[in-house]
Structures are given as C-alpha cells and as structure tokens.
Amino acid sequence: xxxPWFVELFSRAHSASNxxxxxxxxxxxxxxxxxxxxGVVTLTAMVVGTMVGGGVFNLPALFAEExxxxxxxxxxxxxxxGMLTLAFVFQRLAVRKPALDSGIYAYAKAGFGxxxxxxxxxxxxxxxxxxxxxxWILIMSTLGQVFPELGEGDxxxxxxxxxxxxxVVHLLIRRGMKEAASLNRVVTAAKIVPILVxxxxxxxxxxxxxxxDNLWADGADVGAFGDQIRGTMLATVFVFLGVEAASIFSRHxxxxxxxxRATVYxxxxxLAVFASVTVVSYGILPRAEIAAxxxxxxxxxxxxxxxxxxxxxxxxxxxxxxxxxxxALSIAAGETLFAAAxxxxxxxxxxxxxxxxxxxxxxxxxTALVQVVLVVTLFSADALDFALELTAGLTLIPFLxxxxxxxxxxxxxxxxxxxxxxxxxxxxxxxxxxxxxxLGLIVxxxxxxxxxxxxxxxPATILFVMTRREQQRRIFxxxxxxxxxxxxxxxxxxxxxxxxxxxxx
Numbered sequence: 317x318x319x320p321w322f323v324e325l326f327s328r329a330h331s332a333s334n335x336x337x338x339x340x341x342x343x344x345x346x347x348x349x350x351x352x353x354x355g356v357v358t359l360t361a362m363v364v365g366t367m368v369g370g371g372v373f374n375l376p377a378l379f380a381e382e383x384x385x386x387x388x389x390x391x392x393x394x395x396x397x398g399m400l401t402l403a404f405v406f407q408r409l410a411v412r413k414p415a416l417d418s419g420i421y422a423y424a425k426a427g428f429g430x431x432x433x434x435x436x437x438x439x440x441x442x443x444x445x446x447x448x449x450x451x452w453i454l455i456m457s458t459l460g461q462v463f464p465e466l467g468e469g470d471x472x473x474x475x476x477x478x479x480x481x482x483x484v485v486h487l488l489i490r491r492g493m494k495e496a497a498s499l500n501r502v503v504t505a506a507k508i509v510p511i512l513v514x515x516x517x518x519x520x521x522x523x524x525x526x527x528x529d530n531l532w533a534d535g536a537d538v539g540a541f542g543d544q545i546r547g548t549m550l551a552t553v554f555v556f557l558g559v560e561a562a563s564i565f566s567r568h569x570x571x572x573x574x575x576x577r578a579t580v581y582x583x584x585x586x587l588a589v590f591a592s593v594t595v596v597s598y599g600i601l602p603r604a605e606i607a608a609x610x611x612x613x614x615x616x617x618x619x620x621x622x623x624x625x626x627x628x629x630x631x632x633x634x635x636x637x638x639x640x641x642x643x644a645l646s647i648a649a650g651e652t653l654f655a656a657a658x659x660x661x662x663x664x665x666x667x668x669x670x671x672x673x674x675x676x677x678x679x680x681x682x683t684a685l686v687q688v689v690l691v692v693t694l695f696s697a698d699a700l701d702f703a704l705e706l707t708a709g710l711t712l713i714p715f716l717x718x719x720x721x722x723x724x725x726x727x728x729x730x731x732x733x734x735x736x737x738x739x740x741x742x743x744x745x746x747x748x749x750x751x752x753x754x755l756g757l758i759v760x761x762x763x764x765x766x767x768x769x770x771x772x773x774x775p776a777t778i779l780f781v782m783t784r785r786e787q788q789r790r791i792f793x794x795x796x797x798x799x800x801x802x803x804x805x806x807x808x809x810x811x812x813x814x815x816x817x818x819x820x821x
C-alpha cells in the first residue's frame with residue numbers, strides 16, 4: 317500500500333537534510349572549539365523554549381472566541397502544515413547554505429539585497445522585542461490576580477516591576493550565551509510538566525456531551541466557518557514564533573545538520589502540544605464559557621476541572637514558561653543584530669562581543685527596545701493584544717523573505733547541482749507552499765500590520781544610514797531608494813491612521 321502523500325513528503329524532507337557530504341559540512345563550520353558549541357538537544361530546547369512561552373496558556377480562550385472543535389482542528393491543520401513547510405525551509409537552508417549565520421536575516425540579504433536583509437533583521441528583531449514585552453505583561457497580569465496593583469499588566473506598578481526583572485535577566489544573559497542556552501534547556505523541561513499535567517487531567521475528566529456540543533460554533537458571536545478559521549490564524553503566528561530559533565543560534569551549533577533537525581523536531585513536538593491543549597479544553601466547559609475566561613485561560617479551565625489548585629499550577633507553570641521563552645527569544649533577537657553587524661549591514665558597535673561570546677551592545681539595544689514597548693503599553697487600550705498583534709505583523713515579512721529565498725534557490729538551481737529529481741521536486745513543493753502560506757497570512761492580517769511595520773522601519777533605517785556612512789558608501793542604490801520610498805509612504809499612512817483612529821494600539 318502506498319504511503320500517504322504527506323508522509324512521503326516528510327520522509328523526503330528528512331532524508332534531504334542528509335544529502336550533502338558530512339565532511340563538506342564540517343569543513344564549513346567556523347574555527348571556534350567544539351567545546352564551545354551546542355548540540356541537537358540544546359538547539360531543540362531553544363526551539364521548544366522559544367515557542368512554548370505564554371501564548372500556549374492563552375490558546376483555549378483565543379480559539380473558543382472564534383470557533384469550535386471542528387474549526388480548531390481545521391485551523392491547526394492549515395497552520396501546522398504551513399508552518400511545517402517553513403520549518404522544512406529552515407532545515408533545507410541550514411544545510412544548503414551553511415556559511416550563513418542567523419538565517420532569518422542572512423537569507424533575506426543573500427536573496428534580495430542588503431536593504432531587504434536590513435528590513436528583515438530589523439523586522440524580526442522589533443517583532444521579537446514586542447513579544448518579549450508581551451511576556452512581561454502576561455506575567456504581571458497573572459500575578460495581578462494576587463496583587464491587584466499590577467492590574468492587567470499595564471499599570472505603573474506592573475511596568476516598574478517588569479522593568480526591574482527585565483534588566484535582571486539582561487545581566488543574567490551577559491554571563492554567557494552557552495550558559496543561558498543551557499539554563500533554557502532546564503527551564504524548558506520544567507515548564508512542560510504543568511502543560512502535560514493539564515492535558516492528562518483534561519483528557520481523563522473530558523465530558524463527551526460537552527465536547528460534542530462544542531463541535532460547531534454558532535451564534536451571533538461568531539462568523540461563517542471560513543471567517544472562524546481566519547480569526548484564529550494570527551494567534552497561531554504568535555505561538556509559532558520561535559520555529560526559527562535554531563537557525564538564528566546556528567553559529568553556536570556543532571553541525572548544520574543539527575540546526576535542521578532541531579527545527580523540525582522542536583516544531584512537531586510543539587504543534588502536538590498546542591493542538592492538544594485547545595482540543596481537550598472543549599471537553600471541560602461550553603465554548604462560550606471558555607471564550608469568556610480571563611487570561612491565562614488554561615488556569616480557568618483547570619480550576620473548573622479540579623478546583624483552585626489547578627489555577628495555581630497553571631499560573632506557576634506560566635511564569636516558568638515565560639521566563640524560559642524570554643531567555644531564548646532574547647538571545648535570538650540579540651543574535652540577529654549581531655550577525656547583521658558582523659556582515660557590515662548594521663553599525664559596527666553592534667558587532668562587539670565580550671569574552672563570554674555575548675553580543676553585549678546588541679543585547680543592550682534589545683533590552684532597551686523592550687523597555688520602550690513596555691512604556692508604550694501604558695497608553696494602549698489592551699496591552700496584551702497590542703503586543704501580540706505588533707509581534708505578528710513585524711515577523712511575517714521576515715518569514716516571507718526566508719520562504720522566497722528558498723524558492724529562488726530552487727528555481728535558479730543554486731546548490732542543487734547533482735541533486736536527484738525527487739529532491740528537486742520535493743524542495744520546490746515545500747518552498748511554494750511556504751511562500752503561499754506566509755503571503756496568505758499577510759493578506760489575511762490586513763493592511764494595518766504592514767503599515768505598523770513601516771512605522772517601525774523608517775526610524776530604524778537610521779541604523780542603515782549610519783552603516784553606509786561608516787563604510788563611506790552611497791546611502792541607497794537606485795533599487796533601495798525605491799523600496800525606501802515605498803516604506804516611507806506606508807509609514808506616513810500608518811501615522812495618519814493612528815492619528816485618525818482607524819489604527820488603534
């Protein structure tokens with residue numbers, strides 16, 4: 317009996333990562349001692365640790381607001397398959413382009429020029445900083461259930477507490493990248509425990525009648541089935557942020573094969589957890605009640621199932637989970653700036669690292685931007701939603717660049733000399749689906765997120781100008797000038813939208 321087409325696709329995708337000669341790959345590793353490198357377990361923990369942050373604890377209510385069980389399964393199938401192709405793209409590029417460090421930035425530059433690489437680096441970095449701010453807001457919102465002064469994470473006291481912890485973690489990361497990554501591996505293991513406990517309890521106590529009643533969502537609070545699916549897609553973008561973590565951390569990897577394997581292994585494990593958390597929740601409470609739960613909604617569900625101690629367990633798990641995700645994503649954000657500066661695409665002061673291999677200026681700039689976003693949330697209507705939406709909008713464009721670069725390599729045949737027809741065909745399918753998926757998400761998100769991204773890109777271009785002046789080069793080429801003009805137009809429209817009120821934060 318023939319294998320299903322998606323099983324065959326996965327099999328070919330996995331085997332393709334082994335298609336290059338191991339000695340060739342090893343020869344392309346940099347000259348740092350092997351003892352300073354990390355292996356596939358730590359890299360996988362970086363992927364899992366970055367992806368399993370605060371978002372997973374909010375998933376039940378986010379999905380229940382939009383759809384029922386059938387819609388949830390459909391959304392995870394679409395989002396999971398789309399992001400799986402993007403994970404395969406990172407896997408392929410790690411092997412086919414082993415000399416490119418910090419892939420989220422380097423692939424955009426290699427495929428579409430220096431300014432495109434700059435926009436990708438800044439977009440990913442700024443999106444990561446918005447996500448980091450989201451983590452602190454979520455922690456304070458959770459603690460606000462015990463300390464009312466913290467409110468929903470957007471009070472003055474919450475910002476003060478977040479600021480203190482923000483800079484404490486910054487000092488911790490300065491102690492060493494490998495030490496921070498190893499700590500993340502321990503935290504990742506610790507934070508998975510309460511999630512697994514949640515899944516086991518909800519599976520055992522699942523009420524079949526409640527589950528059946530939640531199969532379909534209907535009523536005035538939800539739209540047509542297609543609208544229900546679209547309503548959940550941006551939430552999946554946020555929780556899937558981190559699939560690129562192994563690629564960004566690649567300069568510390570023992571081999572490039574480890575980068576590709578960690579990306580796919582981490583993604584598949586996390587996808588299973590995310591989908592399971594949302595589905596089993598529908599067997600505990602009616603959909604409308606889940607949608608009305610305060611965040612983190614996993615706490616409310618477990619409290620309904622077993623009592624108050626369940627909410628405490630989830631809240632503790634959330635804090636541990638977010639701290640781990642914060643460390644991993646902070647490293648990823650700093651590494652992006654560092655790699656761009658090493659390639660002379662950002663000012664050279666960002667290319668400095670201390671004796672422990674920590675890019676201190678890049679990490680400082682990252683922490684400073686998180687601080688700015690935290691202050692801005694004081695003036696937003698909903699701090700959590702603002703940080704989440706800003707993250708999704710800023711990271712979709714870098715993801716599109718990566719997928720488009722993989723497609724370009726396949727169409728031009730670069731790195732495919734001697735590759736079999738099946739490898740060529742499989743890689744083409746993967747790249748096309750990844751491009752369609754990321755482009756579709758941008759379209760589904762709407763113009764608002766693109767304009768908000770442009771509002772960030774224009775002032776950030778000062779760093780690009782500083783870099784060109786350091787190198788005594790012309791600021792923009794003819795093509796770059798056109799792209800920058802389009803970004804300025806988008807930024808002006810975004811500012812006007814904020815002033816007029818049709819874009820809100």
